[in-house]
Amino acid sequence: MSPRRISIRDFCRKTGQLVELDPGQFLPLPAPYDTLEFQPKIKPLSEDGKRKYESDLDGVSAVKLPRPQTEDEKRVLVEKFLTGLRKLFEQENNWTFMQPLFLTMEYCARCQTCASACPIYTESDGIEIYRPTFRADILRRLYRTYVKASGRLTAVITGNGIEASWQMLARLMELSYRCTLCRRCAQTCPIGVDNGLVSRELRKIFSQELGIAADSLHRQGTQLQLSAGSSTGMPPAAFLDNIEFLEDEVEERTGRRFKWPIDKAGADVLLIHNAGEFLAWPENPEAFAIILEACGVSYTLSSEAVGYDSVNYGVWYDDVQFARVATRHAQIAKKLGVKKIVLGECGHAHKALTVVADRVFTGDNNIPRESSLTFLHQLIVKEQRLKLDPARNDDIITTLHDPCNMVRLMGIVQPQRDLLRAVSNNFREMEPHGVENYCCGGGSGFAITQDLNFPDWRHSLSGRAKMRQILDVFHDVLDPETKKYVCAPCSNCKGALRDLFASYGLFDRCNVLYGGLVELIVNAMVDLDRPYIEWDWH
Amino acid sequence: MTWLQIFMYIAFAVFAAGTAWKVYRIARMPIHLRWDLYPIPHEKGRAHYGGSYYEEFEWWTKPRETSRLNELWAMAKEIFFIQSLYHHNRSLWIWSFPFHLGLYLLVGFLLALATVALAGTLAPEQVIYSSAGSIFVFLAAASPYIGTVGALFLTVGSLGLLVSRLINRDLRSASGRTDYFNLMLLGAVGASLMVTDIRSRAGFLDIYFFIRHLVTLSPAQPLAPAATAHVLLAGIFLLWLPMTHMTHFVGKYFTYHRVRWEDHPNLRGSKIESALNRSLGYPITWSAPHISGKTWADAASAPGREEEKP
Numbered sequence: 001m002s003p004r005r006i007s008i009r010d011f012c013r014k015t016g017q018l019v020e021l022d023p024g025q026f027l028p029l030p031a032p033y034d035t036l037e038f039q040p041k042i043k044p045l046s047e048d049g050k051r052k053y054e055s056d057l058d059g060v061s062a063v064k065l066p067r068p069q070t071e072d073e074k075r076v077l078v079e080k081f082l083t084g085l086r087k088l089f090e091q092e093n094n095w096t097f098m099q100p101l102f103l104t105m106e107y108c109a110r111c112q113t114c115a116s117a118c119p120i121y122t123e124s125d126g127i128e129i130y131r132p133t134f135r136a137d138i139l140r141r142l143y144r145t146y147v148k149a150s151g152r153l154t155a156v157i158t159g160n161g162i163e164a165s166w167q168m169l170a171r172l173m174e175l176s177y178r179c180t181l182c183r184r185c186a187q188t189c190p191i192g193v194d195n196g197l198v199s200r201e202l203r204k205i206f207s208q209e210l211g212i213a214a215d216s217l218h219r220q221g222t223q224l225q226l227s228a229g230s231s232t233g234m235p236p237a238a239f240l241d242n243i244e245f246l247e248d249e250v251e252e253r254t255g256r257r258f259k260w261p262i263d264k265a266g267a268d269v270l271l272i273h274n275a276g277e278f279l280a281w282p283e284n285p286e287a288f289a290i291i292l293e294a295c296g297v298s299y300t301l302s303s304e305a306v307g308y309d310s311v312n313y314g315v316w317y318d319d320v321q322f323a324r325v326a327t328r329h330a331q332i333a334k335k336l337g338v339k340k341i342v343l344g345e346c347g348h349a350h351k352a353l354t355v356v357a358d359r360v361f362t363g364d365n366n367i368p369r370e371s372s373l374t375f376l377h378q379l380i381v382k383e384q385r386l387k388l389d390p391a392r393n394d395d396i397i398t399t400l401h402d403p404c405n406m407v408r409l410m411g412i413v414q415p416q417r418d419l420l421r422a423v424s425n426n427f428r429e430m431e432p433h434g435v436e437n438y439c440c441g442g443g444s445g446f447a448i449t450q451d452l453n454f455p456d457w458r459h460s461l462s463g464r465a466k467m468r469q470i471l472d473v474f475h476d477v478l479d480p481e482t483k484k485y486v487c488a489p490c491s492n493c494k495g496a497l498r499d500l501f502a503s504y505g506l507f508d509r510c511n512v513l514y515g516g517l518v519e520l521i522v523n524a525m526v527d528l529d530r531p532y533i534e535w536d537w538h
Numbered sequence: 539m540t541w542l543q544i545f546m547y548i549a550f551a552v553f554a555a556g557t558a559w560k561v562y563r564i565a566r567m568p569i570h571l572r573w574d575l576y577p578i579p580h581e582k583g584r585a586h587y588g589g590s591y592y593e594e595f596e597w598w599t600k601p602r603e604t605s606r607l608n609e610l611w612a613m614a615k616e617i618f619f620i621q622s623l624y625h626h627n628r629s630l631w632i633w634s635f636p637f638h639l640g641l642y643l644l645v646g647f648l649l650a651l652a653t654v655a656l657a658g659t660l661a662p663e664q665v666i667y668s669s670a671g672s673i674f675v676f677l678a679a680a681s682p683y684i685g686t687v688g689a690l691f692l693t694v695g696s697l698g699l700l701v702s703r704l705i706n707r708d709l710r711s712a713s714g715r716t717d718y719f720n721l722m723l724l725g726a727v728g729a730s731l732m733v734t735d736i737r738s739r740a741g742f743l744d745i746y747f748f749i750r751h752l753v754t755l756s757p758a759q760p761l762a763p764a765a766t767a768h769v770l771l772a773g774i775f776l777l778w779l780p781m782t783h784m785t786h787f788v789g790k791y792f793t794y795h796r797v798r799w800e801d802h803p804n805l806r807g808s809k810i811e812s813a814l815n816r817s818l819g820y821p822i823t824w825s826a827p828h829i830s831g832k833t834w835a836d837a838a839s840a841p842g843r844e845e846e847k848p
Binding site: 004005007080083084087091092093095096097098099100102103106107108109110111112113115116117126128131133134137154158159160183186187188189190191192193194197207208209210211218223319320321323324326327340354355356357358359360361362363366368370371374375377378382407408409410411412413414415434435 | 560563564567568569570571572573574575576577578581584587588589590591592593594595596597598616620622623625626627630634706707708709711712713714715716717781783785786789790792793794796797798801803804805806810811814815817818820821822823824825826827828829834837838839840
């Protein structure tokens, strides 16, 4: 059966793998990726993997959920799901999202405006299961059949009924991990329905009621963060060692030796980075340290568990885990007595702590939070505390990737552009950009989900729109001699771009590198005697 | 009272009660976590590119600058012009715009006739077609045209949307039987009014007097077959409406003002904080192993059973 003709009935009833994915059927990319030769493949799961893990949706597994072995196990899982479904529409259990979810359940006109906004659906060239309303309609049918008072009767009359089975629910669970929660669909909806929220709320039922979530988000994500101190597994002692190492590295790169402020009570600012930066892109927190030292800012980092890792993966799948991590961040800031928290270059951490958690904090936990983009804009563009020469970046053509969480989901659009223009004479915009941007492909936890063949799916499909934008924006300078830089002020986006570029060989073939914003700023500082950005693949 | 009159009273009552119940249900739902989406039109000086107050250094130390006028203008464009569909789905807007405009004009037609009828009852001395200079004369004279244009737009819009759903692959695969039924019903409402021909004196007076008898609670005369069909179809629509997504004319207020554009910061001592304190006190019964605590406040501050393990 063509993947473009799958119906909800097929989704519920057909056995085995529902959709076969073939990158040759996706929208073609511009040159030099206009043939399949240089494009990544989606490797099928091994026979053992297929036997072990639920993958009957599209042959891909994000959650790595073991298949239940008995009918009894399946029955229990279905019952638990339905219990969770009812809780989703209870004021006490879901005050956090009940109103937007209820509105989404009630008011979709199925006009399909959202479909043309969804990069996964459009890049797949119309694979039905990826249509934003597909999974939303399944949840709507479940809601009408199992939650609404008049449910079963009206479901029969309107033809919108559905029978819950484990096969269908296992596919639905995986399908909730085929959406990056970029919310382009919601942005274009004329009614204001949010089909992206549906993915999140489905994940929530599985997590909060059945204890099932992608390992990368839950066990190796929020749980590890709350127990070890960071989702990277880095405990406080290792963090302190790391900082010493970074201090040495800054000296090597810039000749400047200074002590990074750690646990400095009464500082003005608590700066929290995504802890992944310390391990994968240390040049980013180092650049922050160089800038803040040069600007004479009173700030501190925290060495307390969770206090040195701004990530909050709960925002993508679990309200309780979300609230726990956010509360820890607030308590640590309160203990240090800072005036505000500033978030480093991490998009989801921005939205989680600044916007979403605004409805979690009460009393003295409600400490002001600010984006580092806004903060740096004040220091560098408005107060001009640094001596910068954009000509120092003249050998690099730069474009800006807008992290969804910063632009569409919290309205920080201009400061990063002002900063880029202050440090680059060769800045060009992708199209579309700003609040209409495309996700990097790693949103909602995809960037950190490395299990089984999920990364293949991400490179081929969820990152495809971004790949297309990058090729388009640099179309006239794709030769390997010209240095091109995708500035992505977000750790998750950088992780997604790193893997995306590697899978397409974009650095080797076209000399396109990715990195943060602060690195470009430091690269433009006139009083550094050599370039800060090391032009090599990392 | 005729059976049609009684049917219409029931239809209006069900419509009003059903819609009010929906509004009440949604309005009393507790405050939710913030889930705003940009651009937000009341952001003064920033709405045009989607910026927010988070672009302002230490925004909490400064007065918020918002523009109610911008928001009203955005609402007007959305309500009357269906602007988001115009921008993001032009091929559907071509039909959706006349469809909605037709509905607005028909509501206007109904209100105009009801106003004239009430005025005619309160001042029975030849309100219709007399009393030169009166607004009622204008309403009475304009309403056949408002109604006719409305019916035409609604019929054409419904037909266009129906055909779009049938021939467009994207729409067809996402459409259910209720989508087709809704469009056919509304198309029939419009077409039946066109057949009634309210531009003719007989057709107009038929509808006018029926509405007049409805608003004055007096027995109506039997209607011509086309007018009967129109009233009956309109009544069926009113009965059906509260059970469908078509109540988005009220739902949209909430999706925009309570979710998408809802960016009020939670300040200490504010009403938002009080509401949050209530919500954080709600009992929590999610049963996954990592969830602990009796209330949301407990759960948020507890490490969780699994995290407690070394």
